[in-house]
Amino acid sequence: METRSLSSSHHRTSPYKVGVPPKQKLWKEFSATLRETFFSDDPLRSFKDQPSSRKLILGIQAVFPIFEWGRSYTLAKFKGDLIAGLTIASLCIPQDIGYAKLANLAPQYGLYSSFVPPLVYAFMGSSRDIAIGPVAVVSLLLGTLLQNEIDPTENAYEYRRLAFTATFFAGVTQATLGILRLGFLIDFLSHAAIVGFMGGAAITIALQQLKGFLGIVNFTKNTDIISVMQSVVSSAHHGWNLPTIFIGSTFLVFLLVAKYIGKKNKKFFWVAAIAPLISVILSTFFVYITHAEKKGVQIVKHIEKGLNRPSVSELYFSGDYVLKGARIGVVAGIIALTEAVAIGRTFATMKDYQIDGNKEMVALGAMNIAGSMTSCYVATGSFSRSAVNFMAGCQTAISNIVMSIVVLLALLFITPLFKYTPNAILSSIIISAVIGLIDYDAAILIWKIDKFDFIACMGAFFGVVFASVEIGLLIAIVISFAKLLLQVTRPRTALLGKIPRTNVYRNIQQYPEATKVPGVLIIRVDSAIYFSNSNYIRERILRWLADEEEQLKADGLPQVQVLIVEMSPVTDIDTSGIHALEELHRSLERKSIELVLANPGPVVMDKLYASKLANLIGEDKIFLTVADAVQTCVPKFTDEV
Numbered sequence: 076m077e078t079r080s081l082s083s084s085h086h087r088t089s090p091y092k093v094g095v096p097p098k099q100k101l102w103k104e105f106s107a108t109l110r111e112t113f114f115s116d117d118p119l120r121s122f123k124d125q126p127s128s129r130k131l132i133l134g135i136q137a138v139f140p141i142f143e144w145g146r147s148y149t150l151a152k153f154k155g156d157l158i159a160g161l162t163i164a165s166l167c168i169p170q171d172i173g174y175a176k177l178a179n180l181a182p183q184y185g186l187y188s189s190f191v192p193p194l195v196y197a198f199m200g201s202s203r204d205i206a207i208g209p210v211a212v213v214s215l216l217l218g219t220l221l222q223n224e225i226d227p228t229e230n231a232y233e234y235r236r237l238a239f240t241a242t243f244f245a246g247v248t249q250a251t252l253g254i255l256r257l258g259f260l261i262d263f264l265s266h267a268a269i270v271g272f273m274g275g276a277a278i279t280i281a282l283q284q285l286k287g288f289l290g291i292v293n294f295t296k297n298t299d300i301i302s303v304m305q306s307v308v309s310s311a312h313h314g315w316n317l318p319t320i321f322i323g324s325t326f327l328v329f330l331l332v333a334k335y336i337g338k339k340n341k342k343f344f345w346v347a348a349i350a351p352l353i354s355v356i357l358s359t360f361f362v363y364i365t366h367a368e369k370k371g372v373q374i375v376k377h378i379e380k381g382l383n384r385p386s387v388s389e390l391y392f393s394g395d396y397v398l399k400g401a402r403i404g405v406v407a408g409i410i411a412l413t414e415a416v417a418i419g420r421t422f423a424t425m426k427d428y429q430i431d432g433n434k435e436m437v438a439l440g441a442m443n444i445a446g447s448m449t450s451c452y453v454a455t456g457s458f459s460r461s462a463v464n465f466m467a468g469c470q471t472a473i474s475n476i477v478m479s480i481v482v483l484l485a486l487l488f489i490t491p492l493f494k495y496t497p498n499a500i501l502s503s504i505i506i507s508a509v510i511g512l513i514d515y516d517a518a519i520l521i522w523k524i525d526k527f528d529f530i531a532c533m534g535a536f537f538g539v540v541f542a543s544v545e546i547g548l549l550i551a552i553v554i555s556f557a558k559l560l561l562q563v564t565r566p567r568t569a570l571l572g573k574i575p576r577t578n579v580y581r582n583i584q585q586y587p588e589a590t591k592v593p594g595v596l597i598i599r600v601d602s603a604i605y606f607s608n609s610n611y612i613r614e615r616i617l618r619w620l621a622d623e624e625e626q627l628k629a630d631g632l633p634q635v636q637v638l639i640v641e642m643s644p645v646t647d648i649d650t651s652g653i654h655a656l657e658e659l660h661r662s663l664e665r666k667s668i669e670l671v672l673a674n675p676g677p678v679v680m681d682k683l684y685a686s687k688l689a690n691l692i693g694e695d696k697i698f699l700t701v702a703d704a705v706q707t708c709v710p711k712f713t714d715e716v
Contacts, residue, residue, distance in 0.1 A: 090699060090700075090703030090704075090706065090707055091699045091703065093674070093675065093680060093697050093698065093699050095680050095681065095684055098681070137434075138199065138437075139198050139199055140199070140201050140434070141197060141198045141199075144471060148471065148473070152470035152471060152473075155467075155468040155469060155470040155474075156470050156471055156473040156474040156477060157474075157477055158467055158468060159463075159464050159467035159469035159470075159474040159477070160469075160473070160474040160475070160476070160478045160480075160481065161478075161481060162345060162348045162349070162464070162467040163206050163348070163460045163463050163467070163478050164477070164481035164482060164485075165348060165349045165351075165352040166348045166349070166351055166352070166459070166460055166463055167189050167206075167208050167460055168186065168189075168352060168355075168481075168482065169351040169352055169354070169355045169500075169501065169504050170185075170351060170457075170459075170460075170504060170505070170508060171185030171186050171188065171189050171209055171482075172185055172186070172375065172493065172496070172501055173185070173501035173504050173505045174209040174210065174211055174214040174505070175209065175214070175452075176287075176498075176501065177211060177214035177215045177218050177280065178209070178214040178215075178217045178218040178221070178238065178452055179221065179222055179234065180227075180235065180238060180452060181378075181379065182375055182378045182493070183378050183379040183486070183490065184235075184450060184452060185209050186378075186482055186486055186490075187383040187446075187449065187451045188208060188209045188446060188451040188452055188453075188454045189207070189208040189209065189454070189478065189479065189482045190382075190451075190479050190482045190483055191383055191442070191445055191446050191449045192207050192208070192442040192443065192445070192446045192451060192454035193206075193207040193208065193442075193454075193475035193476070193478055194475070194479045195438070195441055195442035195445050196438050196439070196442045196472065196475060197472040197473065197476045197479075198472075199437065199438035199441055199442070200434070200435060200438040200439075200472055201419075201430045201431045201434045201435055201438070202418075202419040202423060202430050202435065202456075202472070203423075203426065203428070203469065203470065203472060204418075204419075204422035204423070204426065204461055204464055204469055205415065205418050205419050205422065205456040205461050205464075205472075206456065206457050206460035206463070206464040206474070206478065207442065207454055207455070207456060207457070207475055208454050208457055208460060208478075209452065209453075209454055210411075210414065210454075210455055210456075210457045210458075211277075211280050211505060211508060211512070212272075212273060212276045212277075212280070212410065212414065212512070213407055213410055213411045213414070213453050213455060214452075215276060215280050215283070215298070215544060216276075216406070216407055216410060216544050216545070216548075217241065217407050217452060217453055219298055219543060219544050220403045220406065220407070220544075220545060221234060221237055221238055221241065221403060222234075222296060224237060224396070224399050224403075225237055233396075235389070236389045236390070236391060237391065237396055237399065237400055237403075239389055239447045239448075239450070239452070240390050240391040240396065240397070240400030240401075240404070240447070241400045241401075241403040241404040241407060241452075241453070242407075242443055242446055242447035242451065242452050242453050243390055243400070243404065243443070243444060243447035244401040244403075244408065245404040245405070245407045245408030245411060245443050245453045246404075246408065246439075246440045246441065246442070246443030246444035246445075246447060247404070247408075247440065247444065248404060248405045248408035248409065248412075248440070249411070249436050249437075249439045249440030249443060250436065250437050250439075250440025250441060250444065252412070252433075252440075253433045253434065253435070253436030253437035253438075253439075253440060254433075254437060256433050258416070258432045258433050258435075258436055261409060261412055261413050261416065263552075263555060263556065263559065264413055264551060264555055265528065265531055265551075265555040265558065266521075266528075267521045267528035267529065267531045268531045268532065268534075268535045268551035268552070268555045269413060269417070269535075269551070270514055270517045270518060270521065271518075271531065271532035271534065271535030271536035271539075271551065272535040272536070272547055272548060272551045273512045273513075273514070274512060274513045274514060274518070274536050275535060275536040275537070275538065275539025275547050276509075276512065276544060276547070277509040277510065277512035277513045278513070278539075278540055279298050279300075279539055279540060279544065280505060280506075280509045281505075281506045281509055281510070282298075282300060282303045282304075283298065283303070284502035284505050284506050285303065285307050287319075287323070287373065287498035287501060288319070288323040288324075288327075288499055288502040288503065288506070289307065289310075289315045289316065289319065289320055289323075290314075290315060290316025290318075290320065290371060290372065290373060290499065291306070291307070291310045291315065292314060292373075293306075293314065294306050294310075297543075298543055298544060299540070299541055299542055299543060300540050300541060301541065316370075316371040316373075318367050318370050318372050319371065319372050319497065319498075319499045320499075322358055322362075322367070322372065322497050322499045322500060323497075323499035323500065323503050324503075326358055326499075326500050326503045327503040327506060327507060329350065329354060330350050330351065330503055330504065330507040331507055333346045333350035334347045334350070334507060341466060344463060344467065345467070347463070348463045348467070351504045351507075351508075354500050354503065354504065355493070355496055355500055355504075358499075358500040359493065359496045359497070359500075362374060362495045362496070362497050363495040367497070368495065372499070373497065373498040373499075374494065374495050374497055374498065375493050375494065375496040375497075375498065375501070376494060377494065378490040378491070378493050378494070379490070380486065380490045380491060381486060381487065382483070382486060382487070383449040383450045383451065383486075384449075385448065385450075386447065386448055386450045387448045390447060390448070404453075406545070407453045408440075408443070408453065411439070411443075411453050411454075412436060412439060412455070414455055414456060414458070415435065415455045416435055416436075418456040418457075418458060418461050419456060422461060422465055425465070442454065458511065458512070459508050459511060518532055527558055527561075528558070531551065531554035531555055531558060534550045534551065535547050535548070535550050535551035535554070538550035538551070560607075562602075563602075563605070563607050563608060564607045564608050564611060565608065566601055566602030566608055566611075566612065567602070568598055568599065568600055568615050568616065569582040569584065569598070569599045569601065570582070570583050570584070570591075570597070570598060570619060570623075571583065571597040571598065571641060571701065572589030572590050572591050572597070573589060573590050573591075573592060573705075574586060574588070574589050575588060575589075575590065578700075578702035579702075580597055580641070580701040580702065580705075592705055592709060593633060594633050594634075594636040594637060594709060595635065595636070595637045595638075595639060595705060595708065595709055596619065596620060596623050596635045596637070596638045597639045597641060597701055597705075598616055598619050598638070598639070598640055598641065599641035599642075599643075599644065600616075600640060600642060600644065600645055601644045602644065602645065603645055603646045603647040603648065603652075604645055604647075604648045604651075604652030604655065604656075605647070605648075605649050605652060606649055606650075606652075609649075609651040609652045609654065609655035610651075610655060612652075612655060613655040613656075613658055613659045616638070616640070616659060617659070617662060620635060620663075620668075623635060635668055636668060636669065637668065637669045637671055637709065638663060638669070638670055638671065639671045639672075639673055639701060639704045639705070640670070640672050640673065641673045641674065641701050642672055642674055642675040642679060643673075643674040643675075643676070645675065646676060646678065647678050647679065648678075648679050648682055648683075649682075650686075653682060653683075653686045653688055656670075656688060656692075657688060657691065660688075660691060660692055669708065670692055670696065671692075671696045671697075671698065671704045672692065672697045672698070673697075673698050673699070673700060673701045673704045674699055674700055674701070675697065680697075683697070
């Protein structure tokens with residue numbers, strides 16, 4: 076029974092002819108490609124066949140999603156959002172004061188940035204879980220780039236104006252990417268590069284906190300590890316303050332223990348969330364009753380009370396600082412966008428809902444534009460706060476509104492209470508927060524999966540740690556693009572063999588038991604064939620052929636008579652690719668070797684016929700499968716069992 080089925084499987088039948096797609100009209104083909112590239116989600120689908128009044132409502136809901144999901148909002152959802160909002164507010168207030176210092180701005184600007192931007196995002200964003208506000212990496216990046224242009228101590232007003240200008244251009248960049256549906260551009264920064272950049276930035280941020288943690292007055296403005304450690308060591312004898320070290324180390328241990336408890340048992344997430352605020356309250360009270368500020372403990376001093384001031388008039392729209400603000404804003408905006416989109420996608424996957432990437436970009440851009448006009452600096456989604464928001468049971472973006480209201484109340488009533496807050500506690504809070512950005516597991520996984528990715532990861536990491544944030548970012552981008560170019564220009568090819576007792580042909584490196592067909596060389600091309608790689612693919616196929624012929628000659632076996640190119644992975648081909656196949660065909664003709672193509676896709680088939688290459692090779696030399704090609708070109712082989 077088995078013998079009959081096996082012989083019937085080898086029964087010669089006419090191979091199924093490869094389909095040639097009908098020729099499309101130029102405009103239809105162009106519009107389909109354009110729609111798939113920029114409008115794959117078909118944003119106008121819901122507007123079709125709708126009356127004008129309905130289209131207006133749908134348009135408002137598209138820009139402000141809160142008017143869509145808000146109709147089904149319930150008291151039960153509000154309870155979850157209220158608890159989550161209060162929890163993240165207790166975390167964000169001390170963090171914001173510390174992050175503002177990272178950006179070389181007065182503490183109130185960190186609080187401002189957790190008031191206006193979250194309100195705007197709540198109305199325009201599509202993520203239910205993301206918590207908006209200043210973050211450590213963007214604050215450090217902004218502070219580093221800004222202080223290269225203006226000294227924040229000697230020219231505080233101009234520095235602040237440039238910060239608002241950079242925030243404005245960060246928002247414009249984000250909104251433009253969303254409106255033009257160019258969000259795919261941020262995907263060019265690979266995951267590995269982001270892991271390395273974030274880890275390096277976390278270490279750099281932690282090192283910067285040694286100034287406040289140790290009570291050092293004269294500290295380097297450079298961010299690289301060598302400069303920082305030199306500054307720390309040189310000030311060891313006379314610059315360190317023991318009461319400051321005591322306060323900082325005590326509460327750092329407390330914060331890390333609270334974080335461990337929250338991580339170990341998800342029910343106690345709130346312990347880690349409120350630990351920073353408790354630390355601020357206790358340390359402030361301790362400094363106040365002991366007058367530790369008189370013993371050299373540096374304190375926050377004055378935090379301006381009241382609402383955000385309008386800052387439209389402070390933005391640079393002319394002069395030398397416009398281009399500088401735009402350059403800094405574009406960099407900060409893209410990094411902030413990358414972080415926010417990554418957070419949004421992560422939590423959306425965990426809760427099994429979809430976020431609209433382009434809407435997210437527009438929402439983030441709008442909130443930063445509004446923020447730049449209300450004394451805020453660049454805000455985005457925060458990893459730590461979003462995780463707390465998620466674990467606290469948030470249901471919608473209303474949790475951001477609750478957080479904003481709490482921050483507003485803090486600005487109106489309690490900012491004077493932070494006067495005696497020691498800088499050491501802010502440093503401890505930042506150190507405990509950024510430790511989570513160092514993802515050891517991700518780095519180990521990257522090493523196991525892709526060594527080139529690991530090089531990108533480590534390049535970004537060491538660039539940030541040993542040079543600067545912008546150098547590390549530049550290295551991350553360069554290596555990411557280098558990997559992309561390498562994959563495009565040097566695609567993989569594989570030698571195929573027949574799996575025993577089947578008609579399946581697979582890579583002989585992956586399946587050592589696969590056997591070569593006598594007189595036939597089967598090569599698979601694992602990429603589209605474009606101008607960037609067409610010559611390489613042609614030369615690589617000829618090298619495969621030369622190596623095979625040399626081996627056959629050495630073994631005294633018949634030479635190759637047929638070369639089959641398996642083209643199922645070839646999704647597209649351009650003029651250069653067609654030309655490369657023509658040259659390959661001519662080279663093989665001179666060697667009396669037939670060129671056969673197997674399983675070209677519809678786009679490739681269309682171009683083979685349009686270029687007349689199908690006629691040159693011969694329509695009878697294009698097959699649906701490798702098995703069909705072998706069966707037709709080498710009939711003797713198909714008779715063997």
